[in-house]
Amino acid sequence: MTTKIKTPPKKKQKVDLYQVVTDRIIKHLEAGTPPWRCTWSKYGLAKNYATLNTYKGINALMLNLSGHAIPYFLTMKQANDLGGKVKKGSRAEQVVYFNILYKDSDGRNITQEQAKDRNYKDVKVIKYLKYYNVFPTSAIEGIDFTFPDVQMRENEPIERCEALLDSISDKPDFVLKDANRCFYSHTQDTINLPPIEQFESSESYYNTLHHELIHSTGHESRLARPGIVDADGFGKTKYSFEELVAEIGASFMAGI
Numbered sequence: 463m464t465t466k467i468k469t470p471p472k473k474k475q476k477v478d479l480y481q482v483v484t485d486r487i488i489k490h491l492e493a494g495t496p497p498w499r500c501t502w503s504k505y506g507l508a509k510n511y512a513t514l515n516t517y518k519g520i521n522a523l524m525l526n527l528s529g530h531a532i533p534y535f536l537t538m539k540q541a542n543d544l545g546g547k548v549k550k551g552s553r554a555e556q557v558v559y560f561n562i563l564y565k566d567s568d569g570r571n572i573t574q575e576q577a578k579d580r581n582y583k584d585v586k587v588i589k590y591l592k593y594y595n596v597f598p599t600s601a602i603e604g605i606d607f608t609f610p611d612v613q614m615r616e617n618e619p620i621e622r623c624e625a626l627l628d629s630i631s632d633k634p635d636f637v638l639k640d641a642n643r644c645f646y647s648h649t650q651d652t653i654n655l656p657p658i659e660q661f662e663s664s665e666s667y668y669n670t671l672h673h674e675l676i677h678s679t680g681h682e683s684r685l686a687r688p689g690i691v692d693a694d695g696f697g698k699t700k701y702s703f704e705e706l707v708a709e710i711g712a713s714f715m716a717g718i
Contacts, residue, residue, distance in 0.1 A: 482556060482593075486524060505609060507717060508533040511599055512540040521557050522717040523710070528555050528598070532609060535596035544605050552601035556593045563588040617658045623668040626715070627675075634678045644670050646677035648690050653678060669712055676711035680704065 508517045508525035511534040517525050525533060535555065538548055564577040567584040577585045599607050627633070634651045645654050653674045661667040680690030689704025 483520060483524070483558070505532050505534070508535065510534070510540075510596070511536050511607070512544065516717055517557065518717040519714060523713055525555060525557070525596075526713075530598040530600060532599055534599045534607075534609065536599065536602060537594060537596055541597065541602045541605065546602045546605035548597050549601050549603055552597055554595035554597055557596050558591065558593050560589075560591050563590070617661060617664050617667065619658065620664050620668055623671075627671075630675075632684070633675065634681075644674060646674045646690075648681060648693075651678065651681055651683075665716075669716060672712035672715040673708045676708040676715070677704065679711075680707075 508522060508528070509515060510517070516522070517535075525535065535557075536544070536546075541548055562574070564572045564574055565586040565588065566572050566576075566580075572585070577587070599605075634646070634653050637652045637654055638656065639654050643654060644656065646652075647654065653671075655671060655674065658664060658667040661670070677690060679685050680687030682691050687704060687707065689700045689707065692700065693704070694700040
């Protein structure tokens with residue numbers, strides 16, 4: 463009698479999400495395209511097609527540079543629920559999800575407000591990071607996709623960006639001393655910014671504005687970042703790190 467030996471199931475390899483994001487950024491840097499510099503398509507920022515929610519944070523950073531002409535995405539379940547299916551061999555994009563759970567001494571979920579009311583006494587705080595896959599609409603068949611009409615702007619102010627700017631109480635003054643340059647002056651706490659009409663698009667104008675605005679948060683009266691209050695010059699460590707802060711911060715603001 464032959465005895466069958468059962469092969470133990472393979473363990474699912476754990477995905478290091480931090481490494482995934484790092485590898486993507488390095489890949490784009492090597493290609494000469496920094497991922498925090500938004501590439502604006504005529505369809506706007508990356509969205510979930512089913513919910514129309516705009517992706518934010520690191521997800522906006524990754525999906526806006528994923529190379530898809532129409533930056534709308536669906537999970538496989540969402541595609542199936544809409545009567546479609548993902549084409550065989552299609553490559554998924556990963557969306558990162560971070561959340562915090564609060565549990566009482568009996569292991570029951572409670573809200574953050576309830577945890578605060580207890581001063582977090584006997585409250586277990588669980589932080590977790592996970593991901594799920596999304597597919598561009600071009601990789602999905604069986605759905606008659608409709609997209610918003612493309613609106614061509616002539617560099618008009620964007621209401622939401624202006625509202626965001628107006629909501630900031632402690633911001634530097636905007637000046638125009640040099641119509642050919644955009645920069646933040648730490649010594650004067652001012653932002654030099656040419657008129658919106660000089661930019662390629664309204665989005666380019668606000669992306670640049672946000673970049674300089676992030677620089678201004680490093681002023682000693684605010685966050686006192688070394689790259690601003692103790693800058694070491696173009697191409698050096700503090701300078702380069704400060705540019706990363708400004709570019710990534712600007713991309714986050716673009717998704718608000």
